[in-house]
Amino acid sequence: xKKSHVSLADEDREVLQEMVFKGSLKxxxxxxxxxxxxxxxxxxxxxxxxxxRLSKVSLGKLxxxxxxxxxxxxxxxxxxxxxxxxxxxxxxxITLLACEAPPEGYSQWSLxxxxxxxxxxxxxxxxxxxxxNKILKKRKLNRT
Numbered sequence: 001x002k003k004s005h006v007s008l009a010d011e012d013r014e015v016l017q018e019m020v021f022k023g024s025l026k027x028x029x030x031x032x033x034x035x036x037x038x039x040x041x042x043x044x045x046x047x048x049x050x051x052x053r054l055s056k057v058s059l060g061k062l063x064x065x066x067x068x069x070x071x072x073x074x075x076x077x078x079x080x081x082x083x084x085x086x087x088x089x090x091x092x093x094i095t096l097l098a099c100e101a102p103p104e105g106y107s108q109w110s111l112x113x114x115x116x117x118x119x120x121x122x123x124x125x126x127x128x129x130x131x132x133n134k135i136l137k138k139r140k141l142n143r144t
Contacts, residue, residue, distance in 0.1 A: 005041075005043065005044075006036055006039040006040050006063050006066055008036060008037075008040040012070065012071055013037070013040060015071065016036060016071075017037070019033055020033055020034070020037075028076070029074050031052050031053055031054055032052075032054075032062055032073065033074060034051060034052045035048055035052035036066060036073075036074075039059070039063060045059045045060065085124065085126075086131070090123050091135050091139075093118075093121075093123045094114065094123065094127075094132060094135050095136065095139050097117060097118065097123075098114055098132075098136055103117075110129075111129035111130075111132050112129045114129070115127050115128060115129045115132045
């Protein structure tokens with residue numbers, strides 16, 4: 001059976017060995033470094049799996065990523081996260097609304113009532129009562 005391995009550049013090998021002895025690495029980075037060094041020695045994926053605690057699929061992806069991007073394969077790509085739906089201006093409008101007198105028939109604003117009114121007034125398309133609570137809490141607004 002043909003061995004699947006990676007050929008590290010001399011500089012990369014030295015950098016990886018220095019990183020291992022450095023001591024303060026994330027566990028993911030350490031696993032990836034160990035896997036690359038073992039694959040460079042000519043080990044098969046099956047032999048490297050128990051040493052690095054990565055799956056064969058992960059090892060294959062790591063080898064491909066090393067070939068395409070070098071040592072950047074050690075680190076995860078930045079994830080953008082969920083986009084912000086409510087802007088500062090909308091938060092200000094919600095805060096001002098909470099400071100106004102409650103509608104007829106209510107002694108004070110409830111979070112659900114505020115959320116419904118915000119949608120009714122068109123400040124935003126959708127908002128939950130918990131999001132309204134977070135906005136008011138960050139602004140340290142006492143609704144009583």
